[in-house]
Amino acid sequence: MNVIDLFSGGGGLTEGFLRQGFNTVAHVEMDTHACSTLRTRLFYHILKENKIDDYYAYLNEEITLGQLFEDNCEILNLPASSIINQEIDSDSEKNIIKQIKELIAIQDISHIDGIIGGPPCQAYSCAGRGRAYENMKKDPRNYLYKHYLSFLKEFNPDFFVFENVPGMLSAKTDIEIFPDFERNVKKLGYNIDYELLYANKFKVLQKRKRLIIIGHKDSKNYFDFSFDKKNNFEVWDVLNDLPKLNPGEGNDSPVAYTNKISRYLKETNIRTKRDIVINHAARNHNANDREIYRLVIKAWNNNHQRIKYDELPKELTTHKNKKSFLDRFKIVAGDLPYSHTIMAHLSKDGHYFIHPDIGQARSITVREAARLQSFPDNYKFEGPRTSQFKQVGNAVPPLMAESIAEKIKNNV
Known part of the structure; x- marks a missing residue:
């Protein structure tokens, strides 16, 4: 057809x-x-x-x-x-x-x-x-x-x-x-x-x-x-085998997986035996934002609590607007069966898409976003990272x- x-x-x-x-x-x-x-x-x-x-x-x-x-x-x-x-x-x-x-x-x-x-x-x-x-x-x-x-x-x-x-x-x-x-x-x-x-x-x-x-x-x-x-999986199933990154680390070049393939990745063919990790680069974050990320991650992992912007310590809040878009810092919850909607806004900042690992304290990469969208790992996104996020x-x-x-x- x-x-x-x-x-x-x-x-x-x-x-x-x-x-x-x-x-x-x-x-x-x-x-x-x-x-x-x-x-x-x-x-x-x-x-x-x-x-x-x-x-x-x-x-x-x-x-x-x-x-x-x-x-x-x-x-x-x-x-x-x-x-x-x-x-x-x-x-x-x-x-x-x-x-x-x-x-x-x-x-x-x-x-x-x-x-x-x-x-x-x-x-x-x-x-x-x-x-x-x-x-x-x-x-x-x-x-x-x-x-x-x-x-x-x-x-x-x-x-x-x-x-x-x-x-x-x-x-x-x-x-x-x-x-x-x-x-x-x-x-x-x-x-x-x-x-x-x-x-x-x-x-x-x-x-x-x-x-x-x-x-x-x-x-x-x-x-x-x-x-x-039927979905018997959780978000961690698309994240656990990817290399851990600190802010600013990684690039588009191929690197090896760090864990065995999960059942979800295998059943959906998101990852195959032939594949490698590409488009996996973490953006840079300043110290203030990383501290907010850690608070957001800890609140979710300990109590399944979403922290609103007006609930953050005053010394960490830099925006004057504390009446709208209060969930501007949001974790991609690893222990839920699905994440919130991946949007092109990722190209501007990653505050709304924080990786659930407190040890990394960063926003998600293009490859992590692509997996949450169900793109296979052999799907290469071309262009600069800003454009890649928009495409995903x-x-x-x-x-x-x-x-x-x-x-x-x-x-x-």
């Missing part, structure tokens, strides 16, 4: 569909570093059958990405060219559609089966709602769904998957966003089913809540959202995406 992936990010949704045998004809993403990550991952999927040694040679820094491509250019050229690094807006829409049609022609594809993706969600989030109405109204991100509609109209796929934050259901500017989206997809001939889904129902060790909208042409068909994969935080968890893709393959 052939799909177009819009607003691809670092490829979390794509990953799930690739695992289920879908052919991603084209990917459209505005962020250059996310495109690099996506390109590397597409190389993995192409090489995994017969030339996986070459891919791991790159992960182990035995060859460069350029050498990997040069040595396998005949089979990697198409996936590389399938990534369109452009922002979707009124000026670029027609050109992007033209490029996708060229990719369809190159692959001799007669029909696009599906379109997947979800536009950036910041405008529909609680933080986005906090801005003045006029600023919300002028924010072009609020209207990116209209471009999604244009692609549906142009390519007329049998189904689509639209992913976003729950806030889209109630978001409004001069119009109510979701009702307008629903009216327009019905005009294009689609019936929709939608649900608010928690990632932990897909064996992801994170309680991430997302809106999933499935569109299909069959009026008698409906999408069954009954997902509930904005992604659909691959285990969640794979379950949705599997059900679509079998039922839509």
